[in-house]
Amino acid sequence: xxxxxxxxxxxxxxxxPTYGSEEAAGADLRAAIxxxxxxAPMQRVxxxxxxxxxxxxxxxxxxxxxxxxxxxxxxxxxxxxGTIDSDxxxxxxxxxxxxxxVPFTVEPRTRIAQAILQPVNRATFVPQTEALASTERxxxxxxxxGTH
Numbered sequence: 205x206x207x208x209x210x211x212x213x214x215x216x217x218x219x220x221p222t223y224g225s226e227e228a229a230g231a232d233l234r235a236a237i238x239x240x241x242x243x244a245p246m247q248r249v250x251x252x253x254x255x256x257x258x259x260x261x262x263x264x265x266x267x268x269x270x271x272x273x274x275x276x277x278x279x280x281x282x283x284x285x286g287t288i289d290s291d292x293x294x295x296x297x298x299x300x301x302x303x304x305x306v307p308f309t310v311e312p313r314t315r316i317a318q319a320i321l322q323p324v325n326r327a328t329f330v331p332q333t334e335a336l337a338s339t340e341r342x343x344x345x346x347x348x349x350g351t352h
Contacts, residue, residue, distance in 0.1 A: 208260055208321060215254035221319050230268060230318030233298060241310045243302040248282050250297045251316055259290040259321070266320045267298055273316070278304030281317050290324075 214220055214236075221231035235241070236254030243249055259265055267286035273279040282299040298317045302308050310316060341348070 208263070210260070210265075210321065211258040213256040218313060219254045221255070230320045232270070232315040233267065233296070233317045233319050235310050235312060235314045235316050237310065237312050239312065243279070243300060243308050243310065245302055245305050245307065248299055248301040251300055251310060253296045253298060253316075255296045256293055257288060257296065258293070259288060261290050262324055263290055264288060264322055264324050265296075266322055267296070267317050268320060270315060270318055277308050278302060279308055279316075285320075288319075 212220060216236075219234050219236055221233055223231050233253050233255070236252045241249065241251065257265060265288040267281060267288065268284055269280040279300055279302055282301045286299070288296055300310070300316060
């Protein structure tokens with residue numbers, strides 16, 4: 205197993221991302237807020253993390269929901285997975301949405317999302333003047349294979 209260092213600036217050391225277990229893929233991101241923040245049903249908010257990263261070139265950090273928050277409280281990351289590009293140096297914010305029918309309060313330092321470091325593969329897009337090669341699926345889109 206190799207380790208990649210990701211230099212991180214944060215407002216406080218207790219905001220540094222942490223892994224919840226030895227084999228966890230995602231490191232927990234915390235809310236960098238000074239007072240509780242209540243999210244109404246169907247409301248979305250940008251929650252600061254107090255973190256800035258220097259992600260190595262050729263990598264990204266994906267921001268994903270925490271499954272426990274989603275299951276128990278209906279709180280999820282709106283643009284999941286969110287991407288933090290390697291050339292971004294601003295503070296990372298997490299867009300949370302409350303999909304439940306009751307308000308949810310985010311307390312200071314609450315674990316709100318998880319960060320996963322991933323390699324990035326870039327494509328070269330080439331214009332095609334002729335028809336694309338055919339496949340069995342063809343233009344079949346959303347739900348074309350049935351519901352079960």
